[in-house]
Ligand SMILES: O=c1ccn([C@@H]2O[C@H](COP(=O)(O)OP(=O)(O)O[C@H]3O[C@H](CO)[C@@H](O)[C@H](O)[C@H]3O)[C@@H](O)[C@H]2O)c(=O)[nH]1
């Protein structure tokens with residue numbers, strides 16, 4: 001039950017929510033194919049140790065959105081330094097597999113999801129790029145069609161974020177809306193405090209989103225788990241709220257990380273917020289925040305101390321990368 005009606009939030013956000021929130025079922029795949037015209041669509045799955053789920057996701061996209069209906073032109077899995085058989089499973093299922101650290105080698109190897117996405121953007125060609133996490137356990141192709149729908153039907157939309165209900169499943173115990181712990185405890189408070197225009201995003205950390213290459217190549221990519229927050233803030237800056245949209249994709253079930261892993265994710269997200277506030281001139285600090293995190297982790301009854309670096313780095317907008325621009329001789333860079 002809502003404690004206050006939706007219009008009690010800012011008029012800008014209320015108006016945006018009404019105008020820019022859709023549902024995946026609003027876009028039938030056949031209608032999207034008719035609307036596709038000259039557009040080309042790349043689907044990218046970042047994957048680190050996702051052999052259990054990546055094959056099924058790739059297989060469904062290949063069967064339904066490439067073979068049955070030629071909606072997706074390119075299907076790429078970025079193997080993000082997996083220690084398992086992710087790359088082989090993805091290739092067997094029909095994806096082109098790229099290895100994160102082999103792309104743009106001159107720029108070095110940096111760990112994390114954001115770097116995997118930046119590398120994928122560098123080597124794909126679609127003018128619409130869809131990102132889908134590779135750990136989804138209930139993937140359906142409506143995740144892809146729902147995200148491309150607003151981009152194919154409204155030229156003023158440049159980016160579409162997925163939203164969904166997030167159950168938390170731990171063995172036999174399932175809480176229907178208990179998922180998204182970092183979203184609720186870290187990202188949503190930060191967004192409301194500092195970027196209230198983005199408060200209407202129901203799942204600001206969702207790993208499922210689509211954007212126009214012409215815009216994605218103009219923003220920097222934070223290398224770790226800060227990539228989603230950084231992207232939203234940067235897109236708000238360069239494109240404005242009316243150019244952003246969200247689509248309800250139903251329910252999303254994924255593999256949950258441990259609380260300790262989510263603590264490190266929260267560190268990435270906080271440092272990303274800090275970097276944007278500093279860049280926007282809204283934070284004048286005498287000291288830079290540290291990036292070392294001490295955690296007390298439990299393995300059974302045993303408590304161990306773990307020290308991690310949760311610092312985030314940033315990859316530059318791809319239009320500033322000569323190798324990227326040289327590989328696209330027909331694009332008109334520099335036009336705004
Ligand atoms: O170094 C990495 C880490 C993760 N992944 C992949 O990225 C996706 C999401 O990672 P995951 O560890 O499952 O993140 P979540 O716990 O699901 O975190 C949520 O919140 C993150 C922070 O915003 C987002 O990046 C995620 O997409 C979102 O689902 C998965 O396919 C991973 O295999 C990589 O490719 N490289």
Ligand SMILES: O=C(O)[C@H](O)COP(=O)(O)O
Pocket residue numbers: 166167168178179180181182183184205206255256257262
């Ligand atoms: O998006 C998030 O908040 C994190 O991925 C954690 O999600 P979970 O609580 O569903 O594991």
